[in-house]
Structures are given as C-alpha cells and as structure tokens.
Amino acid sequence: MEATDKGRVEERVAMVRVVAADAVETSAWLGKAALAPEVVAAMKMVPRHRFVPEECQVLAYANRPQRIGYGQTISQPFIVALMSDMAAVRKGDRVLEIGTGCGYQSAMLAELGAEVYSVERIPQLAASARDRLDGLGYGEAIHILAGDGAKGWPEHAPYDSIVVTATTNPAVVAELLKQLAPGGRMVVPEIQEAGTGDNKGAGILGLARWLAVEPETDLCLITKDEKGVCTHMRLLPVAFVPLVEGDPAD
Template identity: 45%
Template sequence: MMRTSSDDTPESDYSGLRRDMVAAVAAMSEELNPVPDMPGLSQPVLDALGRVPRHLFVPDIERDFAYQNRPLPIGYGQTISQPYVVAFMTELLKLKPGSRVLEIGAGCGYQTAVLAEMGAEIYSIEIVEPLAIQAEQTLHNLGYDRVHVRPGDGYHGWPEHAPYDGIIVAAGASHVPQPLLDQLKPGGRMVIPLGESYAAQELLLIKKDAAGEVQRQEVLPVRFVPLTGRH
C-alpha cells in the first residue's frame, strides 16, 4: 500500500527528496570521518535511512523541511535528530538482524524506525508521555511490529527485557547511568551523548567485552536535549 501523509500527498512525491537526503548524509559521512577505523556509513544503514518516511514523523508545519539534513522541533521542547546523527549512531551499534536494542528517548519514533529497518527488536522509552503515545501510533501505522514503546524515565532502562545487544541514548547525560551499563550484554555496544545540557557534548561509544569490562571512546561532538527524570 502506498503511504500518504496527513495532507494526502502521495509517498512517491517524497521519494526523490529522501534520496537526496541520503546522498547528503553519505557525503557528510565521507567528509567528517570521525572514527578512523570506520570508513563512512555502511550501505545497510544508508538503505535503512532511505526506507523511513521522515515526513510522517514531524509536525505538519515542519513537513516541507523533513528531508533536510538537520534537526527539527517536534513539540514539548524536543527535536527529531539530524539524519546524519541518526545514521551515525545506528552505525556505531553494529547491529545484526535479530539484535535486541534499548532506546532511551524515543521522541517521535524516527530513530526507532531506522533501527527497526536494520532488523532489530526495539524496546524504547520516552519520558514525554504524549510523544510516547504519538511515536507508538506512528510506528504501528507504518507496520513496525517489533517495536515496543512505553512512557517513562529511561535512566533505569527496561530491565525486564535485558540484556541488550545495543543501547542508544538520544539525550545528553551528565554521566553514564549504571543501570544501562548493567543491562548491556557482554559484547554489546552503547552510544550516549555526555556533557552539560544544551552545551558542548561528546557522543560516547561504549563497548562491553565478553568479560564484562567496559571501554569508552569519544567519537563526535553533538548537541542533544538533556536526559531528564527523577535521577
């Protein structure tokens, strides 16, 4: 079935814009190359980005800008991340089909959809309840049946479904939450922005080896909304 937007614009009208966005993301990746041992974004990640209708995840007022390579407001003081950052964070997780992923900060569900396109099963938490409800509905309408979204404070993770092959945090934190480290499977990876709220942050890649030892690597300057909650 051809997807349509809420203004009845055929999905096919957005396909060229989406191809242009993916090309811009690929070019940015080659230019920046922030991780020397990771030469650009892989084709599976670019293909996943190219399959997700970003215009269906943004408010109607932002729809004309949906395929620009930049973040956009989605209400409640939150944003949909820049497509390049979404792709880069997805790449860092090194997912395989069937991977179990914990996502902290679902927002509108766009990053969730890209992860699902990689064949992962996603457990996603969003602290802003209206956004959680909206994201779950959008993802359901698009047929993502291996995605589970609930409202709540993501600091403590979702231990009922742990351990996770990958954990992705889409909010800036002052430190790495210990509950998330505990829920990361040996051999798993976590990506999380660290730094002061709305100031300079660094995207951190965390790898847990088979013995449970943790390695940390700063990979990219970023700016995310803050991780909030009772912690």
C-alpha cells in the same frame, strides 16, 4: 521490514547523499568514511516526513534537527544515521532506545532488523509515536514504555545494543551499562566529566567549531567485552536535548 509510505523517495535519496558527504567530512574522527550499506538502505526506506509536524514537513529531509513539540527534537539525519551505524545492529538483536521522541530512530533500528524497546518520559510523545509506528507497519517490532529513561527497561535486559538520544551524564551511563549484554555496544551523547577534556586534541575542537557547538557533550561509543569490561571512545561533539530523570511528565 518495510514502511508502508512510499512518498518522497527522491528526497530521501538526496538526503542520503548529504549524509554520505558528512560521513566523509568526519572520517578522521570516526575512523571510517562510509556508513554501513544496511544503514544507507534503511535511510532510504523510512519516510522521515511522517515523523515531523505537518508545518515542518517541507523541511523534513533537510540535514538538520526539527522541533517535534514538548521541547524535544528529531535529530538531524546524519546523527541518526551515525548512531544507527555505530550500534552495529544485526537482524534479531534486542535494542534498548532511551528517548523515543517521534519514533524516527526507533523505525531506523527496526528497519535494520532489531526488536526495539524504547523508553519515552513524555506520555504524549510515547502515545503519538506508538500510533505513527503502528500506521507505518513497525508495530510488532517496537515496544514503547512511558517511563524514566535513566532507569532503562530492565525487564527485557540484556540488550545487544543501547542507543541514547538525549545528553546523559556518566552516572546514568553507568546504570544503563548494567543492561548491556557482553559483546554489546552503547551509543550515547555523554557530558564530559570536569577536567577530563577530550581524547582527540585540537582536531576535535576544530570539528566543534565546524558544528557550531561547544565540545562539552560528545557522542560516545562504549563496548562491553565478553568479560564485562567496558571500553569508552569519544567520537565527536554533538548537541542534544538533555535527558530528564524522574517519573514521566503529566
């Protein structure tokens, strides 16, 4: 798939260089020093400036989150790239996304060849993302539901990958894992359960200080084997808006 907006290509290339440097900086925790070539190519294609409010477009390609209204944000490019990479999307995969937001992560997943089923609790964001993605040529590959993301989208399960773009508790994670296919992967910012700590010791605490966030929420990769057994790996501390459960907001 190819986005129709060709503007600001040089800024996208510069953004990818910064993202690549972040991948090197975090390689000790992620176990790899480079993103998949397909993810890099997608980052260069998707016009990030089309996903932020007009007044923020001058900073659209800075490696930082941006506000998109309704108390929500578009994640920094490195985090979007990392989550896309960890999802290991293959062409034709069915991917569940929890938290459509402005639609940028959805576009990245579609650019990687996925059929995306994305759930957004805020109807206004769901509608604007739908219009934006249609205008960029992603409409046929991305389906958007205004609903409770904590419930997923069971009608289209099982999914090859699940990407959650809001801080989530273990109970929600367990519910969403029911919709993950055997052999699938979930990438999710998950709150640490009390008393569990992290599995990377002092190193990850140092990284938390470098990221200027408290190590209470970790970006996690969960894999499900062919027998349905899940393996949970905490990658690095992150800061996301919380997932709000319940019926869509008015």
